[in-house]
Structure formats: structure tokens, C-alpha cells
Amino acid sequence: MILTFAVSGYRSLRDIIFPLDRITLITGANGSGKSSLYRSIRLLAEVAQGRAIGSLAAEGGLPSTLWAGPEIVSRAMKRGDVPVQGAVRKGVVSLKLGFADEDYGYAIDLGLPADAGRSFFSMDPEIKCEALWAGEALSRSNEIAGRNGPSVKVLNQNGQRIPVVQNLARFDSMMTHAADPKDGLELLVLRERMRAWRFYDHLRTDREAPARFPKIGTRTPVLSGDGSDLAAALQTILEIGDEQxxxxxxDDAFPGASIEVVVNDGYFELLMQQKGLLRPLRTTELSDGTLRYLLLAAALLSPRPAPLIVLNEPETSLHPALLEPLARLIATAAEKTQVIVVSHADPLVSALAAQQDCIHHHLFKELGETQVEHLDPPRWRWPSR
Known part of the structure; x- marks a missing residue:
């Protein structure tokens, strides 16, 4: 289970370190930073896939994702005695992401390239340093692997820090290029954990949504991010997952209802029988809310539980009557996987907050900076460049 998440210099997230539990609720008003927090967690997951640089580029490059406020926010600015104003930047440009679970911690620091302005790719961020350590917080004694510039060193079985990569490209992470069963086993273990994280925020339910139409199906223990393989994913649960x-x-959400999957020439199609109807409904006939609930059920009841599932505003298009059943569905999933829920639906938040092993972080903004109410930050230290 992930115990701590940390982000610094990403959009309105100037410097946030907060604890996580089996269920972690992220709430706040529109514009408080919920979406930025969700994106930062997803960006961290992209590091393990080797896609972090491309993801940042898709957001407009490092300059567009960095903290846009002044480098130093004085007390006088907070009191309103002086206007919010910037000065000549003294610190280095830095976007930092990290987390710690029960075994290991990892952090990455990205900055502007040294050859800025001399290449067509000069706006691509550069990985300045990375660290992997044992325990909850980085220290001099518990670092297992570290990267500064192009060099990666790991701690071997004899307690010696040996170089395993000497010329790592500035856009490549040690998570993808130094993980090795012999000299980088911990990197390999943590990388695979991160690659198994799942994110659901674009489960389409419109008239042209992929989930509404028959698709060629194969065994699908993990629902895709767009939900296009819904029928195959539900049939996989029925055959090798928790059918009950x-x-x-x-039945909790739609009393008396049931589902079945039919196959024609290899194409899987989902049908739903609802109480009082003489025939089952096809997915093209389902309401947006009904379809979204089925998509979330397929994601959360996966027969291959993820170490982490992050749901961004899962309440979208759901009728208020479905929010408490959704909370119970999330609680069931949390028995096997850690869940982060970003939401502003009070009934869902209240139902989840009542669950055991749930922590609630409410975000607000002060002078453009996202803050967390009543936060007692866990111990944390960023790696040095």
C-alpha cells in the first residue's frame, strides 16, 4: 500500500506531501487543484512506462506545467499588504514527483535542459535526478539506487554502490533502463508495481461510446481505459472472478437486474435484464448513468486486482441514488486494492468517509496555490541534484 505521495512545482501544486490509506478521498471546489493532483499521480505512473516526457510535452511542455506563481510567497502577500509579485528566479526550475509504499520509495526531479534554445527539443524536460530507497523517507543510509545526470548507481549485495549505467539519456528514466534482476532488482519490482496502477477518468458513455457496441472479445482481466472491452471484461469476471x-x-444499484454476455461470430455484446421488462436491453439502449456504473463495476471487480486504482470524478452522469451503491462497490474493491477517489459529490464522499481505513483530503487555494486542509505532512526528503 502506498503511504505517501509528494509533488512539487506542478501547476498549482507548489509543494504538497500527504498520506494515503486504503481509500483516499480528494475533494475541493472547482479550480482547487483536484485535476492537477490527479494528473500528477498519473504523470508519476508514466515514468514507469517511459512516457513521462511525452506526457509533459502533450500538456504544452515543462514551462506550461510548472508552478505559475511567484517563487517566494511572503507573509505580506498572504495578508494582502503587498500585491502578489515575482522577482528574478534564484532557484532552479524543478518539477518533482514521488511516493513511498510499505517497502520502497521513489522520487524524480525534472528540469530544463542544459542546451535550452539550441535544439528543436529544447523545451523537453530533462531528468536531473532520481532515487529509490527502502522505507518511508529517503536518507543517506537507505538509498538503494540513485541517478544524477547520466550515471546510475545501485547498492549491490555487498553494500557497495556500483555504477550500472554511465550514459543514460537525459530523457530516459532509470526505472526503465536500469531495472535488472541481478543489479537492479528493487527497481524492477517497483517499476512493475507502478505499471500495474490503473486510472479511470475517460469512461465514455455518450451515444458513440465504444462500450455501447459489440467488440471482438478475448479474456480481459483488466478493463481498458476507455471501457471499449466492457462485455469481455464482465464475462471474464463471471468466469474467473468474483461472480457473486x-x-x-x-442488484444493489438496480434491484432485480442482471446481466449476460452473448457472442456472435466472436463479437461480445452485453445485455441487461431489468425488473419489469419483457426483454433484455442492449448497451445502445442503456442510460449514460447505468452504463457508467457497469463500467466502474468491471474496473473495480477486476479478477486481477491492481495495487492502486485512481478514479477521477466517477460520479459523472450517475443519478444520486447510485452514489451509495458506488461507495459500497469501491469499499468492496478496497479490500483487495488501494483506491484514490477524486470527487465533489457529497453523497459519495460521505458514504466513503464512513468506511474504515479511509482518509479525506480537502483542497483549497490560497493565492493560486493548492493547499490541503488540516494536513500533517508525513516525513519526506527529495533527492539532491
Whole structure:
């Protein structure tokens, strides 16, 4: 289970370090930084896939994602005695992301390239340093692997820090290029954990949504990010997953309803029988809310539980009556996987907050900077460049 998440210099997230639990709720008003926090967690996951630089580029490059406020926010600015104003930047440009779980911690520091302005790719961020350590917080004694510039060193079985990569490209992470069963086993273990994180925020339910139409199906233990393989994912749960939990989740939300999957020439199609109807409904006939609930059920009841699932505003298009069943569905999933829920739906938040092992972080902004109410930050230290 992830115990701590940390981000510095990303959009309105100037410097936030907060604890996580089996269920972590992120709430706040529109514009408080919820979406930025969700993106920062997803960006950290992209590091393990080797896609972090491309993801940042898609957001407009490092300059567009960095903290846009002044480098130093004085007390006088907070009191309103003086206007918010900047000065000549003294510190280095830096975007930092990191987390710590029960075994290991990892952090990455990205900055502007040394050859800025001399290449067509001069706006691409450069990985300045990385660190992997044992325990909850980095220290001099517990670092297992570290990267500064192009060099990566790991701690071997004899307690010696040996170089394993000497010329790592500035856009490549040690997570993808130094993980090795012999000299970088911990990197390999943590990388695979991060690659198994799942994010759901674009589950389409419009008239042209992929989930509404028959698709060629194969065994699908993990629902895709766009939900296009819904029928195959639900059939996989019915065959090798928790069929009873799925049936209970559907009956909880739609009393008396049930689902079945039919196959024609290899194409899988989902049908839903609702109480009082003489025939089952096809997915093209389902309401947006009904389809979204089924998509979330397929994601959360996966027969291959993820170490972490992050849901961004799962309440979208759901009728208020479905929010408490959704909370119970999330609680069921949290028995096997850690869940982060970003939401502003009070009924869902209240139902989840009542669950055991749930922590609630409410975000607000002060002078453009995202803050967390009543936060007692865990111990944390960023790696040095």
C-alpha cells in the first residue's frame, strides 16, 4: 500500500506531501487543484512506462506545467499588504514527483535542459535526478539506487554502490533502463508495481461510446481505459472472478437486474435484464448513468486486482441514488486494492468517509496555490541534484 505521495512545482501544486490509506478521498471546489493532483499521480505512473516526457510535452511542455506563481510567497502577500509579485528566479526550475509504499520509495526531479534554445527539443524536460530507497523517507543510509545526470548507481549485495549505467539519456528514466534482476532488482519490482496502477477518468458513455457496441472479445482481466472491452471484461469476471460480488453490485444499484454476455461470430455484446421488462436491453439502449456504473463495476471487480486504482470524478452522469451503491462497490474493491477517489459529490464522499481505513483530503487555494486542509505532512526528503 502506498503511504505517501509528494509533488512539487506542478501547476498549482507548489509543494504538497500527504498520506494515503486504503481509500483516499480528494475533494475541493472547482479550480482547487483536484485535476492537477490527479494528473500528477498519473504523470508519476508514466515514468514507469517511459512516457513521462511525452506526457509533459502533450500538456504544452515543462514551462506550461510548472508552478505559475511567484517563487517566494511572503507573509505580506498572504495578508494582502503587498500585491502578489515575482522577482528574478534564484532557484532552479524543478518539477518533482514521488511516493513511498510499505517497502520502497521513489522520487524524480525534472528540469530544463542544459542546451535550452539550441535544439528543436529544447523545451523537453530533462531528468536531473532520481532515487529509490527502502522505507518511508529517503536518507543517506537507505538509498538503494540513485541517478544524477547520466550515471546510475545501485547498492549491490555487498553494500557497495556500483555504477550500472554511465550514459543514460537525459530523457530516459532509470526505472526503465536500469531495472535488472541481478543489479537492479528493487527497481524492477517497483517499476512493475507502478505499471500495474490503473486510472479511470475517460469512461465514455455518450451515444458513440465504444462500450455501447459489440467488440471482438478475448479474456480481459483488466478493463481498458476507455471501457471499449466492457462485455469481455464482465464475462471474464463471471468466469474467473468474483461472480457473486458482481451480481450483488448490480442488484444493489438496480434491484432485480442482471446481466449476460452473448457472442456472435466472436463479437461480445452485453445485455441487461431489468425488473419489469419483457426483454433484455442492449448497451445502445442503456442510460449514460447505468452504463457508467457497469463500467466502474468491471474496473473495480477486476479478477486481477491492481495495487492502486485512481478514479477521477466517477460520479459523472450517475443519478444520486447510485452514489451509495458506488461507495459500497469501491469499499468492496478496497479490500483487495488501494483506491484514490477524486470527487465533489457529497453523497459519495460521505458514504466513503464512513468506511474504515479511509482518509479525506480537502483542497483549497490560497493565492493560486493548492493547499490541503488540516494536513500533517508525513516525513519526506527529495533527492539532491
Amino acid at each position: 460480488a458482481l451480481a450483488e453490485a448490480i
